[in-house]
Amino acid sequence: MKFIHLTPHSAIGNVKRNGIRRGDGRRGRGVYAVPLMMIQRVSHIQTNDCSRIILGDPRSSVTLWKWLANVRSDYPNLAAVTFETNHEHWPGDLYINIGPSIGIEWIKKLTSADIVIEEKNLESVKKAHEQGYWAELAISVLRQSAIGIVLWHLQQAGFRTWARFDDSIEIVFRKPVKASLIDRITPLYRTNKQFKRELER
Incomplete structure (x- = not known):
């Protein structure tokens, strides 16, 4: 399985040479990423008459974080780094x-x-659901093969992501990612046509 990590445009050169370093985040120090997969998306449509949820076609999880490229004023030009572990x-x-x-x-x-969930966390999620709230499930995945099992059962249960502003799935690796494990880097701040035009200059 491959994973997606976001990096600012200014750091692309360093990522290519040295890989992805660990950063600080709300879940502690690590490499923050999203599993690369196809996932069903839903959109909330609001009209004068009603509000409804529309089910869309499955799309790559690369787009899960794409909205960040437009809202993060400190790093407006982001690129998606696809890597292996x-x-x-x-x-x-x-x-x-x-x-x-x-x-x-x-x-x-x-x-x-290879899938470990603390009982305390599970109880917390259950209580939140009983009150009608969303909650975060934390899973320690001991092997790469196990993450596919988790995501398959999750989607079979009907899990969907929002078409915009969704960070509902995230994985944190506590070790940096070597440059040799990087598959490709895709700019999110320009289209494929723009990228090709720049290469032709």
């Missing part, structure tokens, strides 16, 4: 923001010993 990066810390409609029943199907 090795044994040094596991276990990884996976965080999923889950609503009451999805619930936690699907978690019973996660029987792999």
